[in-house]
Amino acid sequence: MSMYPQSIQKLIEKFSKFPTVGPRTAARFVFYLLQTPEKEIEKLADQISMLKKNIKLCSFCFNPFQEEGNLCPICSNTSRDRSLLCIVEKESDLEALEKIKKYAGLYFILGGTLPALRKEDVEKIRFKELQNRIKNPDAFNLFGANFKEIILATNPTPEGEATALYLERHLKEYNTKITKLARGLPIGGELEYADEETLSSSLESRK
Amino acid sequence: MSMYPQSIQKLIEKFSKFPTVGPRTAARFVFYLLQTPEKEIEKLADQISMLKKNIKLCSFCFNPFQEEGNLCPICSNTSRDRSLLCIVEKESDLEALEKIKKYAGLYFILGGTLPALRKEDVEKIRFKELQNRIKNPDAFNLFGANFKEIILATNPTPEGEATALYLERHLKEYNTKITKLARGLPIGGELEYADEETLSSSLESRK
Amino acid sequence: MSMYPQSIQKLIEKFSKFPTVGPRTAARFVFYLLQTPEKEIEKLADQISMLKKNIKLCSFCFNPFQEEGNLCPICSNTSRDRSLLCIVEKESDLEALEKIKKYAGLYFILGGTLPALRKEDVEKIRFKELQNRIKNPDAFNLFGANFKEIILATNPTPEGEATALYLERHLKEYNTKITKLARGLPIGGELEYADEETLSSSLESRK
Amino acid sequence: MSMYPQSIQKLIEKFSKFPTVGPRTAARFVFYLLQTPEKEIEKLADQISMLKKNIKLCSFCFNPFQEEGNLCPICSNTSRDRSLLCIVEKESDLEALEKIKKYAGLYFILGGTLPALRKEDVEKIRFKELQNRIKNPDAFNLFGANFKEIILATNPTPEGEATALYLERHLKEYNTKITKLARGLPIGGELEYADEETLSSSLESRK
Numbered sequence: 001m002s003m004y005p006q007s008i009q010k011l012i013e014k015f016s017k018f019p020t021v022g023p024r025t026a027a028r029f030v031f032y033l034l035q036t037p038e039k040e041i042e043k044l045a046d047q048i049s050m051l052k053k054n055i056k057l058c059s060f061c062f063n064p065f066q067e068e069g070n071l072c073p074i075c076s077n078t079s080r081d082r083s084l085l086c087i088v089e090k091e092s093d094l095e096a097l098e099k100i101k102k103y104a105g106l107y108f109i110l111g112g113t114l115p116a117l118r119k120e121d122v123e124k125i126r127f128k129e130l131q132n133r134i135k136n137p138d139a140f141n142l143f144g145a146n147f148k149e150i151i152l153a154t155n156p157t158p159e160g161e162a163t164a165l166y167l168e169r170h171l172k173e174y175n176t177k178i179t180k181l182a183r184g185l186p187i188g189g190e191l192e193y194a195d196e197e198t199l200s201s202s203l204e205s206r207k
Numbered sequence: 208m209s210m211y212p213q214s215i216q217k218l219i220e221k222f223s224k225f226p227t228v229g230p231r232t233a234a235r236f237v238f239y240l241l242q243t244p245e246k247e248i249e250k251l252a253d254q255i256s257m258l259k260k261n262i263k264l265c266s267f268c269f270n271p272f273q274e275e276g277n278l279c280p281i282c283s284n285t286s287r288d289r290s291l292l293c294i295v296e297k298e299s300d301l302e303a304l305e306k307i308k309k310y311a312g313l314y315f316i317l318g319g320t321l322p323a324l325r326k327e328d329v330e331k332i333r334f335k336e337l338q339n340r341i342k343n344p345d346a347f348n349l350f351g352a353n354f355k356e357i358i359l360a361t362n363p364t365p366e367g368e369a370t371a372l373y374l375e376r377h378l379k380e381y382n383t384k385i386t387k388l389a390r391g392l393p394i395g396g397e398l399e400y401a402d403e404e405t406l407s408s409s410l411e412s413r414k
Numbered sequence: 415m416s417m418y419p420q421s422i423q424k425l426i427e428k429f430s431k432f433p434t435v436g437p438r439t440a441a442r443f444v445f446y447l448l449q450t451p452e453k454e455i456e457k458l459a460d461q462i463s464m465l466k467k468n469i470k471l472c473s474f475c476f477n478p479f480q481e482e483g484n485l486c487p488i489c490s491n492t493s494r495d496r497s498l499l500c501i502v503e504k505e506s507d508l509e510a511l512e513k514i515k516k517y518a519g520l521y522f523i524l525g526g527t528l529p530a531l532r533k534e535d536v537e538k539i540r541f542k543e544l545q546n547r548i549k550n551p552d553a554f555n556l557f558g559a560n561f562k563e564i565i566l567a568t569n570p571t572p573e574g575e576a577t578a579l580y581l582e583r584h585l586k587e588y589n590t591k592i593t594k595l596a597r598g599l600p601i602g603g604e605l606e607y608a609d610e611e612t613l614s615s616s617l618e619s620r621k
Numbered sequence: 622m623s624m625y626p627q628s629i630q631k632l633i634e635k636f637s638k639f640p641t642v643g644p645r646t647a648a649r650f651v652f653y654l655l656q657t658p659e660k661e662i663e664k665l666a667d668q669i670s671m672l673k674k675n676i677k678l679c680s681f682c683f684n685p686f687q688e689e690g691n692l693c694p695i696c697s698n699t700s701r702d703r704s705l706l707c708i709v710e711k712e713s714d715l716e717a718l719e720k721i722k723k724y725a726g727l728y729f730i731l732g733g734t735l736p737a738l739r740k741e742d743v744e745k746i747r748f749k750e751l752q753n754r755i756k757n758p759d760a761f762n763l764f765g766a767n768f769k770e771i772i773l774a775t776n777p778t779p780e781g782e783a784t785a786l787y788l789e790r791h792l793k794e795y796n797t798k799i800t801k802l803a804r805g806l807p808i809g810g811e812l813e814y815a816d817e818e819t820l821s822s823s824l825e826s827r828k
Contacts, residue, residue: 003305005273007261011254019235024299024606028226031298033258034271042256047218049252051240054214064241066212091238092231093812098210100817102824151827155811181812182826184805186819190776191714191802192438196721198807203723205803205826206772231813300605307610309617358620362604388605389619391598393612397569398507398595399645403514405600410516412596412619413565417719419687421675425668433649438713442640445712447672448685459670461632463663465654468628478655480626505652506645512624 008034060133060140062109062126063094070141074098074107081105082137082145087130087167088153089113089160097153106145108133113159114166125163127170134174149177156183215241267340267347269316269333270301277348281305281314288312289344289352294337294374295360296320296367304360313352315340320366321373332370334377341381356384363390422448474547474554476523476540477508484555488512488521495519496551496559501544501581502567503527503574511567520559522547527573528580536580544581548588563591570597629655681754681761683730683747684715691762695719695728702726703758703766708751708788709774710734710781718774727766729754734780735787746784748791755795770798777804 004012008030015026033041055064058072065072074080084105088094094107112125137145152167154160168178183201185194194202211219215237222233240248262271265279272279281287291312295301301314319332344352359374361367375385390408392401401409418426422444429440447455469478472486479486488494498519502508508521526539551559566581568574582592597615599608608616625633629651636647654662676685679693686693695701705726709715715728733746758766773788775781789799804822806815815823 003302005262005271007254007258007273008271011258014251014254017239019239020232025227027299030258031271032224032226033255034262038259041259044221045252045256047214047221048240048255049249051214051218051237052245052248055212055241057241064212064215064238066214088812092234095210096812096815096820097824100821100824102821151824153812153824156806156808157811179827181823182803182805182828183808184803184819184822184826185777186807186810187777187804187816189807190778191709191717191774194717195808198805199717200721200723201805201826202802203718203721203772203774205805206800207803295605303605303608303613304617307614307617309614358617360605360617363599363601364604386620388616389596389598389621390601391596391612391615391619392570393600393603394570394597394609396600397571398502398510398567401510402601405598406510407514407516408598409595410511410514410565410567412598412615413593414596417716419676419685421668421672421687422685425672428665428668431653433653434646439641441713444672445685446638446640447669448676452673455673456670458635459666461628461635462654462669463666465628465632465651466659466662469626469655478626478629478652480628506648509624 060137060142061107062111062129063107064091075142079104082142083148084151085134085147085149086151086153089155089163093153093155105149105151106142110154110163113154113157113163115159115162117162117166122166127167130167131170134171134176147174147176149179150174152178152180156181267344267349268314269318269336270314271298282349286311289349290355291358292341292354292356293358293360296362296370300360300362312356312358313349317361317370320361320364320370322366322369324369324373329373334374337374338377341378341383354381354383356386357381359385359387363388474551474556475521476525476543477521478505489556493518496556497562498565499548499561499563500565500567503569503577507567507569519563519565520556524568524577527568527571527577529573529576531576531580539577541581541584545584548585548590561588561590563593564588566592566594570595681758681763682728683732683750684728685712696763700725703763704769705772706755706768706770707772707774710776710784714774714776726770726772727763731775731784734775734778734784736780736783738783738787743787748788751788752791755792755797768795768797770800771795773799773801777802 011030012023012026015021015029016023054066057064058075059070060075061072063072063074067073069076081104085108086097086103086105087108087110088097089110089112091109094109097103108130110125110130114121114125133140134147150171152164154164164180171178182205183198184205185198185202191199218237219230219233222228222236223230261273264271265282266277267282268279270279270281274280276283288311292315293304293310293312294315294317295304296317296319298316301316304310315337317332317337321328321332340347341354357378359371361371371387378385389412390405391412392405392409398406425444426437426440429435429443430437468480471478472489473484474489475486477486477488481487483490495518499522500511500517500519501522501524502511503524503526505523508523511517522544524539524544528535528539547554548561564585566578568578578594585592596619597612598619599605599612599616605613632651633644633647636642636650637644675687678685679696680691681696682693684693684695688694690697702725706729707718707724707726708729708731709718710731710733712730715730718724729751731746731751735742735746754761755768771792773785775785785801792799803826804819805826806819806823812820
């Protein structure tokens with residue numbers, strides 16, 4: 001039971017819901033704010049309160065964006081390859097792929113993973129939305145798209161792999177080529193500690 | 208260079224200033240907020256903006272509090288022992304000591320540590336404030352206080368130790384007994400890996 | 415299933431039994447030996463094979479030693495305080511305490527801890543031996559000893575604490591003062607993360 | 622300065638030279654041996670002393686082996702593909718690759734890496750030996766070998782990469798195809814934390 005005053009305690013509870021934040025870190029956030037000038041705090045509160053008003057989700061890929069229109073800058077960019085669709089778990093994965101500047105196709109943000117294949121889990125990710133967009137991209141303002149390859153770019157974690165497996169099975173019906181990011185030894189890795197799948201893939205894809 | 212929209216990018220920068228938060232975690236915070244219902248977000252923005260309006264700092268010990276008056280509940284509690292003053296680095300250290308329910312004296316929150324003993328460092332902590340309060344507690348609304356023991360409860364980290372050393376030297380003139388928290392083996396520790404000071408203290412204070 | 419040759423595989427198995435060593439590290443040990451000059455290897459094999467021939471266990475405290483006689487240098491040193499007995503789990507704990515040069519009494523090496531209080535566990539540590547030595551030190555060549563304080567210096571781990579509890583209960587009958595190493599904040603620790611017992615002890619033993 | 626008896630201290634020093642072993646772990650090894658039955662210890666000393674007598678290094682690939690002849694079981698196995706040569710840093714890397722059962726060519730154990738490209742570093746690895754074996758495998762009992770692909774399977778660590786770079790440059794003259802293990806996302810990895818090379822390679826090698 002904490003002895004902090006109520007206004008502090010309530011804000012600690014709010015910050016504790018932020019991803020990766022426990023009550024101790026949340027308390028540090030509040031004490032940091034207590035030492036921050038009033039003006040700065042007002043700005044922060046303002047930006048938080050305006051965030052959802054300023055930001056829209058792309059009507060095709062669910063990428064958050066700020067520009068005019070219904071499509072994000074990637075989806076509305078007609079010089080990108082509209083025959084390629086890369087499915088990622090979340091926004092920061094999309095950004096990681098954009099940063100390497102090797103991919104010129106489109107994306108779809110699934111909004112999560114399937115820890116298990118229960119029906120209620122499937123409803124938490126944007127799987128129906130994905131199906132609708134693959135079937136009829138025009139209906140979501142992405143005119144002229146016709147996907148010839150769907151890249152499953154979920155993370156190679158257990159949840160990501162389970163999600164990829166689910167997608168693979170249920171996207172078969174669209175008769176589109178489905179690929180997955182290659183497994184391999186990462187920079188800094190060691191053969192001796194690599195799992196067999198990683199090492200096999202690393203050997204087979206050698207070049 | 209990030210490709211996030213400006214409203215997101217600016218909020219990432221704000222959250223990156225929070226203690227322990229880097230740009231990746233800050234991004235996760237923003238995406239978390241984007242998925243949070245508008246109502247919840249409004250509440251959060253409100254609580255942040257009201258925080259400093261609701262919370263005062265105790266005129267004696269600098270503990271944040273919400274009640275009426277100038278003194279926090281600890282300082283205004285006349286049943287506490289006003290001959291004991293425990294100096295802590297920060298608010299969460301005060302709370303850690305209150306939780307064990309073994310200390311009934313007063314506190315003073317220093318607001319930081321001295322990484323080095325330069326003059327500009329000393330000005331960043333509340334050292335002058337501490338001197339004034341020890342000399343004349345009545346002037347800060349703490350009537351009848353007369354400190355017979357000052358407990359230096361800074362952390363046993365290098366910065367905390369340097370701070371304790373500085374305080375010890377500069378509080379001597381008040382002719383008050385100055386003590387420090389005992390060093391010892393913590394729960395879960397091992398003799399073999401303990402430093403010599405910790406082990407010596409653990410042996411000498413055996414009981 | 416490994417493909418290493420049998421001589422290597424068998425030595426890997428032997429090294430895998432060493433404390434903290436898994437099969438991978440054990441393999442690295444063997445490859446290290448394969449690259450070591452024959453002469454060096456012979457020396458190592460020799461030293462290993464002579465170890466138990468060169469080393470005796472002290473007839474009183476079970477400390478390994480090499481000198482003449484039945485008692486180790488600590489037990490045979492008549493200038494040490496024979497009214498103090500410090501019980502440690504293992505040899506390296508004794509050495510840790512000797513290093514701080516603050517303790518001039520005698521030791522007893524228990525040879526393990528009690529993970530649980532089953533009879534078969536108690537038989538694995540030197541508890542009967544301890545009882546016999548407290549009752550009649552003369553019978554173990556420690557003439558003139560008369561213990562006025564028994565220091566339980568097991569580690570503050572769950573196993574060490576359980577062992578201390580067992581010893582405390584079962585050594586009561588000798589009507590000797592029984593003490594334990596003090597708990598406290600170790601160097602590098604922080605108030606905020608300390609458990610309550612550690613912090614309480616640290617506060618109570620302040621000086 | 623340790624107080625352990627000389628026989629113990631000397632063995633601690635020997636074990637401290639083992640890879641990954643510091644003085645504390647080395648001490649634990651010795652105390653483990655002191656508690657091991659004499660018979661077991663004799664066996665260990667024996668196995669250590671016989672190790673280099675039982676084990677030969679393959680005259681072609683330097684893999685340690687125990688069988689008759691000059692070639693290890695891999696090199697003497699005529700059903701393996703003698704047009705493929707895979708260069709690894711050390712024995713355990715060879716074993717890691719054998720375990721996945723996807724590679725049927727030959728190996729060469731370099732015996733180390735090049736932390737920097739100084740001449741004395743190059744002399745510490747088996748680079749001349751490698752050149753001789755590529756030029757004329759017959760001279761090393763590997764009849765009928767004719768390498769059409771050399772796979773650089775050094776680790777993707779900075780040292781391994783520097784070594785691969787050196788090998789690539791200096792093996793060019795043999796006009797053999799030179800390949801490297803593919804980089805990619807390992808099992809358990811995450812897009813967001815992958816370096817750009819890893820992610821690019823993972824995307825390009827998708828399938």
